Amino acid sequence: MEKTSLQFIDLNSKPMHNPSETSHDELIQELSRMKWENKKLNEILAVVCRNYHDFTKIDCVEELYASRKRKSDQLQSSGHIFRGCCGGGECSPPGRPREIKSNTSRVHVRIDPSDTSLVVKDGYQWRKYGQKVTRDNPSPRAYYKCSLSPSCPVKKKVQRSAGDPSLLVAIYEGQHNHHPSGAEIPAATAAAAAEAPAAAANSPYLSDPTICSRIENEESEIQQVLVEQMASSLTRNHSFTAALVAAITGRILDDGSEENDDSYSISRVISE
DNA sequence: CGACTTTGACCTGCGC
């Protein structure tokens, strides 16, 4: 099986000429090249980010939605939103509005299609408290509560994608109030979690790099977490790697006329 | 023996 790996460039680690042995012109050239590489990296990262969000965005066909239960209470207390989805049809049963909690996050996990377990390893410990077959998906939906901390309110629902049996869809609800090991979350992180609960449901302590989480807040700390998750995801998720390759390929084609040795930088990013 | 999973019953919200 073909395996794609990715290595991140550490510009500082690139062999540099000894300044004492380098002419002024060579230093200028080296500096210019490093700046150009930095720019390219930023551009690539921007494309990757867009693809990353596309990859993790809500899919109407597979839409899992939060319980209608105690809807009125939740609407008053936590600022819910309703989504029209894709305008009815198969993704929107008549008379059953889809409800998405603002403090939920959704992750997709690529698994072996032959693997029947509904397990998403994310660094936390979960206790399964129910399983149900839903109407719009023949595969059962499993219900989990966080068992690391008795007071932790986080729940997650895990179900195979109706369209792609090799894809597990997990929906996290709430925020962890503890470290994956059971320790309390540092105050700064808790504050960040309050700013971006969807991300905090999985990060910054997400340990399984196959998971891609949907980040909804642009706080710099969360962005850093996102980058870290992307780095991990890129190393193992083939679908996401494909998105990366597409982004980089596009870059190469776009800039091919500018530089003849673009592949030099790209080849340093991806090795197969 | 404790923690976890399984699974049928029950609860609740919603549309008709």
Place this chain on the structure above:
DNA sequence: GCGCAGGTCAAAGTCG
């Protein structure tokens, strides 16, 4: 009020 569907409970079973 009734039926449907999703979510939760809790007793029994399983496992290390």
